[in-house]
Amino acid sequence: MTQYRDMDHGLLAKRGFFLGVGLFAFGALGELLGHTLLGPFPAWSNVLLTDMVALGILLGLLSPLVFGIVLPLIE
Template sequence: MTGRYGKLDYPRLTKTGFAFGVALFAFGVLGHFVGNAFFAPLPGWESVLLTDLEILGILVAFFSPIVFGILLPLTE
């Protein structure tokens, strides 16, 4: 029987969403370190982009377990 939102695999969505958030954060942090090591100071837009990736990664990693692990299964 399918649920209200179809056949969603909540544990898989929770794990992959959290892993995606951690990957975004790691890419932003590593980009700052590697960019500053190989290229002198990074241009402003690259620094802003990497900082935005870090912030977005934290938000995705935080809210993915809450949304897919707690809220959506409770509303079925």
Template structure:
């Protein structure tokens, strides 16, 4: 018998990808809408949107690789 609980890697990979995608979309839309309607965005808002874009890209690419490929192979 297995000592660890069975983890549904497919669900984690999909959810991680969609979380990353949603962060990327929020960052891009917030940046575009912010610069279009409220031209002088404060520095902290601009940093927040750019950070959300980079975090979304990182999570969106790494999550399927880790949960879809690496962890099932080492289990």
């Protein structure tokens, strides 16, 4: 059980949340501005940006839950 003692749970939760926010923002702005300025995108870029939005939401919600609540409780 000593392998988790040096983890900074608060820092990991904050970094994970902000990474999720960044992924969401980049994906959403890429979808909006890309279609507005460049016109239609190829299918692979639509999938990439949509996946970035979805992963950003999941990471932003689950990272504080896992690193801020669950891991400190089971440590």
